[in-house]
Amino acid sequence: MSVHVSATERALPEPRPAPVEELTAAPVGPVPFNWVAPTGRLERALTAWGRGHLAEVPAGCSFDVLLVPGSLGRDVLARVRAAGVRPGPVVLCPAGAEFIVRAGSAADWCAPGATVLRSGSLALLPPPSVLVPESVAGRGWLVPPVHRAPSAPPGAGVPSAASLLEPFLAAVQAASEQA
Numbered sequence: 001m002s003v004h005v006s007a008t009e010r011a012l013p014e015p016r017p018a019p020v021e022e023l024t025a026a027p028v029g030p031v032p033f034n035w036v037a038p039t040g041r042l043e044r045a046l047t048a049w050g051r052g053h054l055a056e057v058p059a060g061c062s063f064d065v066l067l068v069p070g071s072l073g074r075d076v077l078a079r080v081r082a083a084g085v086r087p088g089p090v091v092l093c094p095a096g097a098e099f100i101v102r103a104g105s106a107a108d109w110c111a112p113g114a115t116v117l118r119s120g121s122l123a124l125l126p127p128p129s130v131l132v133p134e135s136v137a138g139r140g141w142l143v144p145p146v147h148r149a150p151s152a153p154p155g156a157g158v159p160s161a162a163s164l165l166e167p168f169l170a171a172v173q174a175a176s177e178q179a
Helices: 040-052 072-082 162-178
Strands: 055-058 063-071 088-093 098-102 122-125 140-143
Touching: 040 088, 040 140, 063 072, 063 162, 072 088, 072 098, 072 140, 072 162
Parallel strands: none
Antiparallel strands: 055 122, 063 098, 088 098, 088 140
């Protein structure tokens, strides 16, 4: 049995794979904070933010995250400011408020009701331009990150967890008195 192949069948080009979209950082302006770069996720964060998405950045490397539950977040923030402490960046999320604090400073945090994200846990950070009441997937900056010079040390602009303890405990006390 023989198979006959026509001239047109021989001339068909080989199929080519579809082009794959390259993942490159989209321009979002200057990076407003220097505590993302040491995590090794800066390019991924810039790409996500350039597309209007959340960036997954591991906590515990160059910053820690304190999750203050529910409505306590805004009260803690008001008390931090009233105490004259610069709060640093704060993300409002469905579970409450996530306070970005200096790396390693939350290791001994033992206040009831607040949670420290474990080292390596992914913090979901909205694009720097998404300020509350706007949000991406329910997350927006209550206190946006501040631009720091590239030469500033990684912890510049973020407070220690200890500076939030007294305002947090006062907010918990006030909430329990109202209940």
